[in-house]
Amino acid sequence: MNAVQVSAAKPPNWDDWKWQCAHRITTVAALSKVIHMTQQDTQNISKCLEQFRMSITPYYASLIDPDDPKDPIRLQAVPSIEETYDCENDMADPLAEEGCSPVPNLVHRYPDRVLLLATYRCSMYCRHCTRRRAVGEEDRFITEKNLQSIFAYIRFHTEIRDVLISGGDPLVMSTEKLEHIIAGLRAIPHVDIIRIGTRVPVVLPMRITEELLSMLKKYQPIWINTHFNHPKEITPESERACTAIVDTGIPLGCQTVLLRGINDRVDIMKELMTKLVHMRVRPYYLYQCDLSRGISHFRTDVDTGIDIIHKLTGNISGFAIPKFVIDAPGGGGKIPVDYNYVISKNDKEVVMENYVGELYTYPQPALYRSLK
Numbered sequence: 001m002n003a004v005q006v007s008a009a010k011p012p013n014w015d016d017w018k019w020q021c022a023h024r025i026t027t028v029a030a031l032s033k034v035i036h037m038t039q040q041d042t043q044n045i046s047k048c049l050e051q052f053r054m055s056i057t058p059y060y061a062s063l064i065d066p067d068d069p070k071d072p073i074r075l076q077a078v079p080s081i082e083e084t085y086d087c088e089n090d091m092a093d094p095l096a097e098e099g100c101s102p103v104p105n106l107v108h109r110y111p112d113r114v115l116l117l118a119t120y121r122c123s124m125y126c127r128h129c130t131r132r133r134a135v136g137e138e139d140r141f142i143t144e145k146n147l148q149s150i151f152a153y154i155r156f157h158t159e160i161r162d163v164l165i166s167g168g169d170p171l172v173m174s175t176e177k178l179e180h181i182i183a184g185l186r187a188i189p190h191v192d193i194i195r196i197g198t199r200v201p202v203v204l205p206m207r208i209t210e211e212l213l214s215m216l217k218k219y220q221p222i223w224i225n226t227h228f229n230h231p232k233e234i235t236p237e238s239e240r241a242c243t244a245i246v247d248t249g250i251p252l253g254c255q256t257v258l259l260r261g262i263n264d265r266v267d268i269m270k271e272l273m274t275k276l277v278h279m280r281v282r283p284y285y286l287y288q289c290d291l292s293r294g295i296s297h298f299r300t301d302v303d304t305g306i307d308i309i310h311k312l313t314g315n316i317s318g319f320a321i322p323k324f325v326i327d328a329p330g331g332g333g334k335i336p337v338d339y340n341y342v343i344s345k346n347d348k349e350v351v352m353e354n355y356v357g358e359l360y361t362y363p364q365p366a367l368y369r370s371l372k
């Protein structure tokens with residue numbers, strides 16, 4: 001196995017997340033040292049890099065089978081020519097986040113919670129990312145002035161009880177910078193839950209340090225959501241990171257993206273979800289791939305997602321099954337899309353299908369409506 005070979009020759013600083021960030025693979029030349037590429041691959045990747053950037057941590061790159069062009073890790077990390085294709089439904093801002101942004105880098109779409117975009121940086125740029133980084137775009141963190149206006153907005157809006165810190169990946173910031181944001185939010189009395197969305201446990205697990213966790217612990221209740229897409233991403237390193245988070249008392253969820261050719265099969269999803277649960281990571285959402293530019297080759301039809309969840313339901317633990325959602329184009333928010341188990345419904349009874357397709361009837365209480 002490639003990962004083992006690489007780990008045999010691991011440089012001494014391999015487990016240092018700053019070393020991993022400093023040695024990220026960003027050029028075709030560096031990439032050619034870790035995977036085998038044809039001349040055509042090299043040309044295609046170079047062409048794609050004219051539009052979009054690449055960045056792969058040495059750790060995540062070590063999980064790639066160098067000889068398999070369809071390797072699920074490779075497909076998520078290495079650019080492909082399809083990214084340069086225009087697709088008629090592609091949108092620059094498919095979730096219309098701009099329109100819901102009262103202050104720069106803050107999205108207020110739902111009644112009681114907001115999304116705070118703390119940085120534009122990530123340790124690895126996922127090829128399927130909603131907020132794709134184009135070449136030339138700034139890699140910046142949020143400014144102090146911007147942050148203060150975000151705090152002011154949240155302080156004024158007392159209905160906000162849940163703040164989701166995302167980006168980019170907030171955990172690529174220094175612990176000190178992140179603490180500054182979290183402490184500012186914690187100082188607002190009506191902010192109850194602070195959430196962090198991060199792919200670090202998957203692509204840079206060594207970032208989950210004692211130092212980070214003891215900082216987070218001071219500001220409970222904190223919840224974290226991470227982003228595993230394939231069972232191959234579950235390694236001793238990523239398992240250690242997830243377990244350390246959960247052992248700190250921070251609930252850890254997973255938001256998976258349904259990706260064509262990577263995880264659009266029931267057997268792969270079943271393995272992924274049961275392995276996540278083994279690490280005490282709770283599958284939260286399965287996302288239909290959105291309409292961001294250059295990712296049309298990752299999209300499946302909606303029925304594929306509905307079918308996968310239908311086939312998992314009843315067959316594995318309920319808490320191992322995420323909710324399948326479409327983040328509605330145009331800014332409608334996340335909409336659950338599910339198999340329809342209700343065959344008919346009236347005041348007297350509900351006829352339903354169970355997980356193997358047998359029909360059952362539930363008689364409705366006769367007087368409930370008239371008493372209400």
Ligand SMILES: *Cc1c(COP(=O)(O)O)cnc(C)c1O
Binds near residue numbers: 114
């Ligand atoms: C996803 C999202 C949230 C969080 O939604 P939950 O369903 O509570 O996880 C909040 N704000 C925005 C803009 C989002 O896209």
Ligand code: SF4
Binds near residue numbers: 128
């Ligand atoms: S970690 Fe998240 S924000 Fe960063 S590139 Fe991947 S999907 Fe996009």
